[in-house]
Amino acid sequence: MQIVEGVCVWWSDDEGWGALRSTALESDVFAHFSVLDGPGFLSLQPGQTVRFEVEPYPSGQDGYFFRAHSVSRS
Template identity: 45%
Template sequence: MTDRERTGTTTANTREWRDEEGWGVVDSPDTPGGCWVHFSHIDMPGYRALTPGQAVRLDWESPGQDGYDYRAVRVIP
């Protein structure tokens, strides 16, 4: 693992969610600039989506995706 390839677990708040595209961004002190989230990484039954302002438990990794330094690997609402 290089210095840029890191992982962690933290709590975060949902900044935005794009229902029609199935992804969004969550913010935490451990993921400055935001953490990219895909619906497939949300750990919940049924339709998987987040709501802006919603608190989540976040497992993340870097490097990120789509312009974000961090990418979620598991999100628990």
């Protein structure tokens, strides 16, 4: 997996997921709240900087073809 830096594009606390963006990738990245580093229920804010591992997601998820792992907030 590749480690990249980016920003949160949007986030839904109600749905528990959102999208991240990095200039190192050609499209946005699916991120689920369960991959955010830290205890308890965590969320992100649009524009918040993040660092994360990314992997291709060939089957796709809601139109995203990459998914994030180990997301840490900057």
